[in-house]
Amino acid sequence: MAKKAKKGPRQLVGLKCSVCGAFGYVTEYNKNNEQLKKQTDNEGTFPLSKYCKKCKTHTVHKTMKKLK
Ligand SMILES: [Zn+2]
Numbered sequence: 001m002a003k004k005a006k007k008g009p010r011q012l013v014g015l016k017c018s019v020c021g022a023f024g025y026v027t028e029y030n031k032n033n034e035q036l037k038k039q040t041d042n043e044g045t046f047p048l049s050k051y052c053k054k055c056k057t058h059t060v061h062k063t064m065k066k067l068k
Pocket residue numbers: 017018019020021022052053054055056059
């Protein structure tokens with residue numbers, strides 16, 4: 001693999017708490033990840049269980065569209 005391949009298929013997405021709507025995380029996922037791709041194709045989002053500081057518990061977080 002070439003070392004200089006810096007720009008890959010990764011995509012930045014924001015994760016937002018679906019309970020309180022607080023913006024919690026920024027993550028990146030690999031668009032080549034077929035499982036995620038399938039889910040994003042279906043729903044536009046893929047729910048993830050993440051800790052929400054506001055709710056102080058784990059809640060379902062949904063991805064926002066790419067940040068930039
Ligand atoms: Zn929350």
